[in-house]
Amino acid sequence: MKNKQLTKKIIAGKYKGKTLLLPSKTTTRSSKSIVLESFFNTLQFDIIDATFVEVFSGSGSIGLEALSRGAKKIFFMEKDRDALKTLKNNISQTNPSACEVYSGDSFSNINAVVSRLKKQDENAYFYIDPPFSIREGMEDIYDKTLALVASLPIDNVKLIIIEHMSGLEIPDNIGLYHKKKSKRFGNTTLTYFDVE
Incomplete structure (x- = not known):
């Protein structure tokens, strides 16, 4: 029996109600709707005309929600092949010209994204949702994630989540x-960092 394709809808904004496909549960986790809603309620108007970087994109649901709510440019970063296919499909439902996809290891690709931001003299929201460290081969994922955060140049960062x-x-x-x-939502927590 074929597994039913998992989906979620964009909650608000220009593309509200658009159905996004989700990659298979084994390789990526989808951010819960309650987490998404809280996050976007926090940022609400700040996201308009902002640049947004979704570091471990999966289906791209966070970045595309940001786009729907008025962000002008989204950088997506994803390593998993199936997730990338799903991500590109989801982007095609919205505005592909506002999206850039970096395929491959986010820990390497972050340098290319930061270079682009520097070149355009832009600062961005960085949404970082690494795979849970309980997955095989991911034991050091949080150490690497913290190192990635520490490496981000402050001139190019508006907020890190x-x-x-x-x-x-x-x-x-x-x-x-x-x-x-x-802010805690059951097993998932959002932690916000800024420069002040």
Whole structure:
């Protein structure tokens, strides 16, 4: 029996109600709707005309929600082949000219994305939702993620948001960034970092 294709809808904005496909559960996790809603309620108007980087994109549901709500440019980063296919399909439902996809390892590709931001003199929201470290081969994923955050140049960062397992202790300071707040949703927590 073929597995039923998982989907989710864009919650609000220009593309509200558009159906996004989700990649298979084994390779990626989809951010829960409640997490998404809370996040976008927090940013609401700040996202308009902003640049947005979704570091581990999966289906791209966060970046495409940002696009729907008025962000002008989205950078997507994804390594998994199936997820990439799904991501590109989802982008085609919205505005592909506002989206750039970087395929391959996010820890390497972040440099290319930062170079683009520097060249355009842009700062961006970085949404970082690494695979849970309980998955095989992902044991050091959070250490690498914290190093990635610390490496981001402050001139190109508006806000950093990390979606992570609730049990994970995230330090108050990562490089030059300070924890602004954390919000817990069951097993998932959003932690916000900025420069102040």
